[in-house]
Amino acid sequence: MERAVRDAAEEGLDGLLVTPGPDLLWLTGYRPTAITERLTLLVLRRDADPQLLVPTLERPDAESAAGAEAVTISDWRDGDDAYATAAPLLLSDGVYAVSDSAWAMHLLGLQKELPDSRYSSITERLPMLRAVKDADELARLQAAGAAADATFHEILKVPFAGRKETEVAADLARLLREFGHEQVDFTVVGSGPNGANPHHEAGDRTIAAVDMVVLDFGGLMHGYGSDTTRTVCVGEPTAEMRDVHEIVRVAQQTAFETVRPGIACEEVDRAARRVITEAGYGDQFIHRTGHGIGMTTHEPPYMVEGEKRLTVPGMCFSIEPGIYLAGRFGVRIEDIVTVTADGGRRFNDTDRALATVH
The missing domain is CATH 3.90.230.10 (Creatinase/methionine aminopeptidase superfamily)
Known part of the structure; x- marks a missing residue:
């Protein structure tokens, strides 16, 4: 995650927003049991510790993931505004690379909450994020x-x-x-x-x-x-x-x-x-x-x-x-x-x- 943030900074980005998929699994070891309409979001910023926002009902699974100790986990409950909960984790005018697999619904929700923020795909800005294998x-x-x-x-x-x-x-x-x-x-x-x-x-x-x-x-x-x-x-x-x-x-x-x-x-x-x-x-x-x-x-x-x-x-x-x-x-x-x-x-x-x- 530290390397990902450094790579993002070199690209002029304030950070990465990672949703369920291969990038989230690779970075944290967390694979939600079911990818649903509920927002799950890993926020990586160069000026803050890693934050993982999950639905309350999925928090136990997130806490048991291999990389859970490296992130601060917070949650939101059904009936809450997930995007209002996520907004304080981001810079209001930040520039972010977002997972290619992010749902449009979630990206639009963040844009509505933070109208001065800007987004591009991880593949467009950081195509080599997972390319070099250990x-x-x-x-x-x-x-x-x-x-x-x-x-x-x-x-x-x-x-x-x-x-x-x-x-x-x-x-x-x-x-x-x-x-x-x-x-x-x-x-x-x-x-x-x-x-x-x-x-x-x-x-x-x-x-x-x-x-x-x-x-x-x-x-x-x-x-x-x-x-x-x-x-x-x-x-x-x-x-x-x-x-x-x-x-x-x-x-x-x-x-x-x-x-x-x-x-x-x-x-x-x-x-x-x-x-x-x-x-x-x-x-x-x-x-x-x-x-x-x-x-x-x-x-x-x-x-x-x-x-x-x-x-x-x-x-x-x-x-x-x-x-x-x-x-x-x-x-x-x-x-x-x-x-x-x-x-x-x-x-x-x-x-x-x-x-x-x-």
Whole structure:
């Protein structure tokens, strides 16, 4: 919390206003049992001690949180004006960064109570707040990556041909939980032409022989995320399928080899995109190369053109180039990577060669 306040001061902010979500959990260890319409607000100011305002009925849970001793807890009762209670905790003309997930109702209530105050999103003003992971966070991410790898090894053993995408997706979700995930966030199974949609939701399409199938899956384990993608073929792939897959594999490897401290995030994107563009598929690579990961599966930093922020040891992000041939098939390969003192380290180690399934 002290570092967050220092970072905020360097950005010209008077402090941070943190509502339920990953930022609150990361800063205090407190996750409300239910995120409701009742205001919960952590106020971090450079000129005051940390204050946590909670509904009276949730105070016992807040007091039992891991970081409760580091904050002063106050409460408000149903029937009280929560915003009038919160107002004395803020500067009347303060400039604050607010959690991206804050309810508009709460922000509008604070603005009405303190009309001279000003607000912007934490991601806009402090995008690197949670980006650099400590040793414990890195260990959690590594464990989540290993569990996702184990899931991929097992999914190769299940039948694909003749089954619906939703059935394979259910297998992925079951395996993620078996290997330790407490939460499954997504199980993309894009077969045949559906693989050309990067965010395809598993549907009722029946997987057929010689289908390329994009498998993108992940969730939370010990509170930290996994996210990996491999593309497989049902039976023997065509020469074109092999060629496209190899281009993506080389692009992914080239981007990984680019990772080291002190490069701009956009350089990772450029490295992958250069390989795919030179192979003639630049227009078919239609998304950024990567995103940060931590307590959520998508967070800053982003590996995309225009992101000049420099990488530092402890940053963690995906590298996931792809080629998408509309109406035919798609290929994507994704690993989670962390920046080390002299390069990069993967948290996913499954084979990146084109695997075949039955």
